[in-house]
Structures are given as structure tokens and as C-alpha cells.
Amino acid sequence: MSALPASAPARKPAVLVPACNRMVGEHPFHIAGKKYIDAIRLAGCLPLIVPFVQSDELDELLDHADGVLLTGSPSNVHPSHFGEDVYDPSLPLDQDRDAWTLPMIPRALARGIPLFAICRGFQEANVALGGSLYQAVQEVPGQRDHRGITDKTPEEQYDFAHEVLVEAGGTLEAVVGTREFQVNTAHGQGVKQLAPGLRVEARAPDGLVEAFSMANAPGFNLCVQWHPEWKAASNPISVRLFTAFGDACRAYRDRHRQPDPDR
Numbered sequence: 001m002s003a004l005p006a007s008a009p010a011r012k013p014a015v016l017v018p019a020c021n022r023m024v025g026e027h028p029f030h031i032a033g034k035k036y037i038d039a040i041r042l043a044g045c046l047p048l049i050v051p052f053v054q055s056d057e058l059d060e061l062l063d064h065a066d067g068v069l070l071t072g073s074p075s076n077v078h079p080s081h082f083g084e085d086v087y088d089p090s091l092p093l094d095q096d097r098d099a100w101t102l103p104m105i106p107r108a109l110a111r112g113i114p115l116f117a118i119c120r121g122f123q124e125a126n127v128a129l130g131g132s133l134y135q136a137v138q139e140v141p142g143q144r145d146h147r148g149i150t151d152k153t154p155e156e157q158y159d160f161a162h163e164v165l166v167e168a169g170g171t172l173e174a175v176v177g178t179r180e181f182q183v184n185t186a187h188g189q190g191v192k193q194l195a196p197g198l199r200v201e202a203r204a205p206d207g208l209v210e211a212f213s214m215a216n217a218p219g220f221n222l223c224v225q226w227h228p229e230w231k232a233a234s235n236p237i238s239v240r241l242f243t244a245f246g247d248a249c250r251a252y253r254d255r256h257r258q259p260d261p262d263r
């Protein structure tokens with residue numbers, strides 16, 4: 001492969017963002033939260049929102065990816081994926097999202113595609129790799145309520161809620177450079193059984209897993225239960241997280257992309 005001419009600008013890394021599936025009136029839509037898209041741009045990457053993908057399209061899709069960001073969502077991972085019945089039928093689900101993100105996650109990790117998973121995305125990654133979730137953390141003895149303030153303004157809902165205690169020697173400590181910091185919280189589900197091969201990166205004061213990574217994956221990967229994308233540019237911890245993710249996506253791009261001869 002010939003080296004790029006020094007003058008040729010490298011394309012921004014393409015970061016795939018699986019969309020949620022939501023009804024708008026009578027019509028089904030594919031949607032993604034703007035704060036995630038803005039944070040991907042903060043990382044210096046190109047966000048590509050992806051609608052539902054057929055299983056035979058997964059590998060072709062990943063051929064276009066320099067990174068994957070799994071967003072949060074009000075919807076829950078369907079508990080059938082970890083062997084349980086729905087505990088609270090009043091809570092939203094998104095089985096169309098589950099249907100392709102769960103098989104996609106191990107494939108992306110195996111390729112070494114950088115993966116950053118947030119909240120629902122964190123839960124998806126644990127379930128995709130064989131773990132399980134509490135469906136109502138607030139009803140587990142010894143666990144606090146992690147749902148946050150739902151009937152207030154977004155500024156109040158995504159304000160700091162508790163600290164996270166960072167495990168020594170892992171990816172998270174290396175990226176953020178500290179062992180304790182404040183995070184927001186907006187989740188009713190949480191990690192019950194961590195999937196095999198996953199390493200705890202941080203815990204809440206009540207012991208709930210707040211971050212993990214796959215230690216043996218070939219590429220950058222970090223899954224967090226809080227929302228670093230919320231006003232990311234003004235949060236030094238978030239800036240470090242998204243910078244590390246963007247750097248990993250740029251490195252992956254440089255290792256895997258043919259130069260575009262026409263640029």
C-alpha cells in the first residue's frame with residue numbers, strides 16, 4: 001500500500017451509531033440522541049447513524065467502521081437475552097435494536113474496532129458477551145436508586161449524582177488519570193452478572209459496576225453506565241474519554257484504510 005502524500009488530508013474516522021427505534025405519531029422512525037452525535041464530533045470523528053441492520057449485513061457494515069458508539073436510550077435490553085421475563089411491562093423496550101447490536105458487539109470487538117458504550121450501550125455490551133442485568137436496581141437490597149431525577153430539567157437530570165471509584169491499572173484509570181470522580185446517573189437496569197472476560201473498571205459506592213472493558217480485545221474498548229456525552233466539552237473527564245476514543249478510531253482508520261487516490 002503506497003503511503004498517503006503528505007498533503008492529502010486524512011478522512012475523519014467513521015463512527016457507527018446504532019439508532020433507536022421509536023414511533024413518532026403513527027410512523028416508525030430511527031433516531032439517535034444529538035448529545036452523542038455532538039460528542040463524536042468533539043472526538044474529531046464522523047458520526048454515522050445506522051438504522052436496523054440484517055444479520056447478513058453486519059460484516060459489510062463493520063467494513064465501513066473505524067469506531068462504534070453504543071448510545072443510551074430510555075428503552076431496556078429485552079430480558080429474554082439474559083434468560084428472564086420482563087419485570088416491569090410499563091418500561092419501553094427496543095427489540096429491533098437488540099436484534100442487531102447484540103450480535104454486532106462481539107464481531108466489532110474481535111476486529112479490534114474501537115468501542116465506546118454508554119448506559120444502555122454498556123448494558124447491551126454486557127448482555128451481548130454473556131452477562132446479565134438487574135431489571136430494577138433500586139429494588140435490589142443494598143443498591144441505591146440509580147434512576148436519577150426524571151421529572152426535572154435535563155440539567156438537573158444529568159447533574160452529578162454520585163462518585164465512581166476507579167479500579168487501579170485499567171483502561172479507565174489510564175484515560176482519566178484519577179481514581180475517583182463524580183458522574184450523573186439515569187438508569188433502572190444495571191449489571192448483575194458481568195460477562196466472562198470482562199474487567200471491572202469502576203464501581204459506584206454501593207458496589208454496582210459502573211464501567212468495564214474487555215481486557216483481551218485487540219482494540220480500545222470502554223463501557224460506562226453514566227453519561228459522559230452530557231455537555232462533554234465542559235467536563236474534563238469526558239474530554240479525556242472522547243479524546244481517547246477518537247485517537248483509537250484514528251489509529252484504526254490509519255491501519256485499515258486504503259488512501260483515496262482521487263483526493
Ligand SMILES: N[C@@H](CCC(=O)NCCCC(=O)O)C(=O)O
Pocket residue numbers: 033071072073074075076077118119120121186187188189190227
Ligand atoms: N433504559 C436503560 C438504560 C438507561 C439509559 O440509557 N438512559 C439514558 C436515556 C436517555 C439518554 O440517552 O440520555 C435503563 O433504564 O437502565
